[in-house]
Amino acid sequence: MNIENIKKQFPIFNNKVQNNDLVYLDSANSSQKPQVVVDRIYDFYTKEFSNVGRSVHYLAVAATNLYEETRCLMQKYINAKDPNEIVFTKGATEAINLVANTFGQKFLKEGDEIILTELEHHSNYVPWHYLRRSKGVQIKFAEINSEGEISLQSIEKLISPKTKMIAITHLSNVTGAILPIKEITQLAHSKNIPILIDGCQGAPHLKLDMQEIGCDFYAISCHKMYGPTGLGILYAKKKWLETLPPYQGGGGMISEVKKDGITFGDLPNKYEAGTMATAQVIAFAESIKFLNQIGIENIEKHESELTKYGEEVLRKNNSVKLVGSPKNKGSVLSFTLDGIHAHDIATILDEDGVAIRAGHHCCQILHDKLGLSATARASLGVYNTKEDIDKLNESINKCKKIFNK
Amino acid sequence: MMDLKELYQEIILDHGKNPRNLRKTENYNKDAKGHNPLCGDKVHVYLKLDEDKKVHDISFEGQGCAISMASASIMTDLVKGKEEHEVKEIVKDFLEMIKEKDQLNNKILEDNEKTKLMCLSGVKKYPMRVKCATLSWHTLTSAIDNTQQEINSENID
Numbered sequence: 075m076n077i078e079n080i081k082k083q084f085p086i087f088n089n090k091v092q093n094n095d096l097v098y099l100d101s102a103n104s105s106q107k108p109q110v111v112v113d114r115i116y117d118f119y120t121k122e123f124s125n126v127g128r129s130v131h132y133l134a135v136a137a138t139n140l141y142e143e144t145r146c147l148m149q150k151y152i153n154a155k156d157p158n159e160i161v162f163t164k165g166a167t168e169a170i171n172l173v174a175n176t177f178g179q180k181f182l183k184e185g186d187e188i189i190l191t192e193l194e195h196h197s198n199y200v201p202w203h204y205l206r207r208s209k210g211v212q213i214k215f216a217e218i219n220s221e222g223e224i225s226l227q228s229i230e231k232l233i234s235p236k237t238k239m240i241a242i243t244h245l246s247n248v249t250g251a252i253l254p255i256k257e258i259t260q261l262a263h264s265k266n267i268p269i270l271i272d273g274c275q276g277a278p279h280l281k282l283d284m285q286e287i288g289c290d291f292y293a294i295s296c297h298k299m300y301g302p303t304g305l306g307i308l309y310a311k312k313k314w315l316e317t318l319p320p321y322q323g324g325g326g327m328i329s330e331v332k333k334d335g336i337t338f339g340d341l342p343n344k345y346e347a348g349t350m351a352t353a354q355v356i357a358f359a360e361s362i363k364f365l366n367q368i369g370i371e372n373i374e375k376h377e378s379e380l381t382k383y384g385e386e387v388l389r390k391n392n393s394v395k396l397v398g399s400p401k402n403k404g405s406v407l408s409f410t411l412d413g414i415h416a417h418d419i420a421t422i423l424d425e426d427g428v429a430i431r432a433g434h435h436c437c438q439i440l441h442d443k444l445g446l447s448a449t450a451r452a453s454l455g456v457y458n459t460k461e462d463i464d465k466l467n468e469s470i471n472k473c474k475k476i477f478n479k
Numbered sequence: 480m481m482d483l484k485e486l487y488q489e490i491i492l493d494h495g496k497n498p499r500n501l502r503k504t505e506n507y508n509k510d511a512k513g514h515n516p517l518c519g520d521k522v523h524v525y526l527k528l529d530e531d532k533k534v535h536d537i538s539f540e541g542q543g544c545a546i547s548m549a550s551a552s553i554m555t556d557l558v559k560g561k562e563e564h565e566v567k568e569i570v571k572d573f574l575e576m577i578k579e580k581d582q583l584n585n586k587i588l589e590d591n592e593k594t595k596l597m598c599l600s601g602v603k604k605y606p607m608r609v610k611c612a613t614l615s616w617h618t619l620t621s622a623i624d625n626t627q628q629e630i631n632s633e634n635i636d
Contacts, residue, residue, distance in 0.1 A: 413496070415544035417518055418487070421605060425483050433518045447519045447542050476487050477496075477545075 077368055077376050081457045083108045094427025097465045102247050102275055102406055102453030103431050104297050108364050111301060114357040126352055127326055127343070141352060144359040145342065151362050152282040152292070154309055158341040159284075161308040161315070162350055166274045166295035167197040169308035170241070172345065173270055173291050174201035176318040177239065184210035187236040191216040191224045191253075192443050193246040196436040198272040198293075202241060211238075218443065222249030222398025226257050233265055240269045244276025244292075248437050248449065249398025250381070250406035252280070259288045268314070274298055278455070279377055279404050281370045284309055300456070301361035302354035308345075315341050324348040373456050377405045380454055384463045391467060393479055397449050405454035408435075411470065414477050416448040422476060423450075423469045430466070485601035486608075487545065490553075495545030500555035504538040513541075513618030513630035515610055520547050520632075524555075524618045532563040537619075544611050550599055551615035557592055563623060570616050577603060577613055 081087050084106045087096055098106060118140075124133035126141045142157070149157040163169045188202050192215050205211045216228040229240065240262045245252050255271050262269040270291035276282070277292075278299045284292060291314070296305040320327060320338050324347035329337040338344050365373070384407045388394045397408035411419055416432035423430055431451045434441045441447065452466055473479075507525035514521050522541035529535045537555045541547075554573075558566045565587045572585040573596060583593045602612045610632040617630045 417520075417544035417608070417611065418546070421486070421608060422483060438519065441519065447521070448544075476483065477492060 077372055077456065080368065081459070083110075083364075084457055085109050085112060087457070091427050091429075092425075097426070097428040097462045099428060099430045099452035099454065099458065099462065099466060101278070101298070101455030101458075102435075102451065104303070105278060105300050105455050106457065107302070108300055108360070110360040110364055111357050114360045115302060115353050118353050118356050123353070125349055137352065137356070140356045140359070141350075144355045144362070147359050147362045148307060151366070152277075152284050152294075152309055153286070154284045156312055159309055159312050159315065161310065161342055161345045162355055163306040163308055163345075164304055164351065165297075165306035166272065166293040167201075167306070169291075169293035169306045170198055170270065170272065171201045172308055172321045173293075173310070173318075174205060174241075176321055177268075177314075178205040178209060178211070180318055182209050182211050182238055185236060186211045186238045187214055187232075187234060188212070189214050189216060189229060189232050189237055189240045189242075191229070191242050192218050192440050193222075193224060193243050193249065193251065193253075193437070194241075194439065195243065195247055195272065195274065196438070197274075198241055198243060198270075199439065202239075212236075215439065216242075218249070218251075218398075218440070221251070221400050222246065223251045223400045223402075224253050226254055226261060229258055230261060233261075233267070237265065237267050240267055241272065242269070243272045243274075245279065245404040245406075246398070246400075246437075246440075247275050247406060247453075248408050248435050248440055248451065249400055250403040250408070251398060251400035252276070252402040252404050255289065256287050263288065275404060275406070280374060290314055296354070296358050296361065299358075299361055300364055301358040302351070304351045305354040305358060312341070315345065320344050320347070322347040368456065376456065377454055377458075380458055380460065380463065381405050381407065383460055384452065384454070384466075387463050387467050388470075391470060393474055394470060397444065397446070406451065407453070408449045408451040410446060410449055411473060411479075413479060414473055416450040418477070419450045419470070419473050422473045423466070426465065426469045426472070428466055428469045482601070482604045486605060488598050488601065490595065490598045491545060491549040491601075494549035494552040498539075498548045498552035500538040500552065500559075501540065501548075502538045503540055504536045507536075507538075509622045509625060511618050511622035511626065511628075511630065513614045513621070513632065515543075515547075515614055515632040517610075517633065518544075520544065520611065520614060522547070522551055522615045522618050524551075524615060524622050526619075526622050528563060534559055534561055534563070534566060539615060541615075543614075544608075546599070546602055546608055546611040547614055550612045553595060553599065554615055554619065557588060557596060558619070561587065567620070567623060570620055573599075573616055574613060576600065577609060 126138040268290040292309040294307040297303040327347040420432035504525040509526040520543035527536040
């Protein structure tokens with residue numbers, strides 16, 4: 075599949091948005107969906123629908139096989155050892171909540187410490203905050219440097235004998251910094267500390283190899299990976315999924331239920347209580363195939379070139395200030411404009427069909443640190459082109475004109 | 480582009496850039512905070528009411544977009560010197576106008592003052608931005624009513 079014409083695979087770009095061609099620069103928020111994924115949801119509901127893992131009729135068996143096929147595809151995609159290390163959740167948020175809740179329940183006590191970073195999205199802070207409240211654990215934040223990066227040292231100096239978990243992002247959704255997760259994992263393991271990676275921004279853009287990274291947990295958001303909403307994935311090493319208690323209770327996750335006691339099912343059912351997002355899981359197989367057809371190496375190359383081009387163009391625009399300048403940067407261009415608030419920028423850009431996000435991007439800790447109440451963020455996906463960046467820049471100039479800058 | 484011009488009128492840009500009464504009233508006797516968790520905008524309104532319940536001084540602190548700063552700025556300008564019950568009527572009238580009505584109906588403001596306030600009506604075409612314009616007004620109501628509760632723009636209409 076040729077990356078140059080990839081926009082054609084995404085039906086959203088066939089339609090005008092408020093009489094404009096859509097310049098979609100909000101993929102860090104959620105990506106658009108290729109036709110194959112949209113079609114798969116339609117076909118499943120129209121021709122193949124059944125609940126999975128319960129009934130023995132033809133459709134139920136076929137749907138169950140498809141559902142498990144996605145698990146196997148994902149196992150291969152991220153090079154997990156076992157398909158049972160792939161747990162479907164309602165999103166990356168639930169994946170992190172699952173770990174915080176079950177790990178906290180079993181292993182944490184008052185005074186224990188968890189290390190996060192100042193780059194974390196609220197979804198990798200709030201679940202740990204609950205443990206601060208319920209268990210009295212301490213949360214420490216590794217500090218960013220002036221480039222908006224997290225170094226190995228910034229984490230190392232926070233580690234103490236009380237550190238029980240390190241939970242960090244793979245790729246910052248604001249500065250775009252790609253963290254040295256392999257090195258941080260090695261550091262954590264050298265001190266016998268498990269590590270969770272929030273892969274929401276990493277998974278859609280970077281090659282994932284769980285054996286190479288070595289992390290204990292990796293959380294994925296499928297709707298940012300050209301897949302359906304309502305679906306996330308938790309990768310967890312089997313030893314953890316076997317050791318940790320179940321998260322939610324309900325149908326499908328039990329072994330035997332008696333009036334005086336319950337035994338729980340084996341993996342992966344143990345963590346998939348109730349009817350799951352069946353159609354989404356089955357359609358997500360198409361997202362993985364789509365990514366495989368282009369090749370993640372090609373995606374990385376395309377997006378990295380585009381990010382560099384974006385940085386170049388925006389740096390030349392003298393009112394624009396980029397937020398963070400990490401050496402190893404993913405597909406995120408956050409910026410401020412002198413004297414113009416991010417929300418005004420977003421409204422004016424929207425008038426030209428340029429869709430960006432404005433605000434704190436669920437990273438208030440980072441914005442406080444940077445002394446900014448809001449930033450504008452253009453984030454890239456596989457379908458973006460240099461023309462999109464040029465249109466972004468033109469619309470930024472229109473903002474400046476309206477505000478007499 | 481027409482809608483944008485209506486939204487970012489000269490007077491909005493002027494008040495957004497140089498907000499009036501952006502300070503903290505000394506010896507204020509009523510205040511309230513407002514917060515828009517979606518965008519992080521914050522406002523703190525301070526009121527000093529006379530013994531006869533007239534607004535002796537009003538001011539605000541905060542940060543936000545041009546719309547929210549201009550709205551707070553124009554609001555503080557217009558309610559200064561008004562009696563408490565008049566302020567409440569102006570607030571109610573403004574919020575109704577932003578939500579559904581074509582014009583302001585109160586008998587308190589002069590015509591030129593109403594014209595100034597109507598400059599904010601351009602926001603009606605931008606549903607996501609209405610809360611930018613109304614946050615300071617809800618916060619003013621909270622200050623007058625002494626609710627001691629922070630206004631959260633997600634919890635109001």
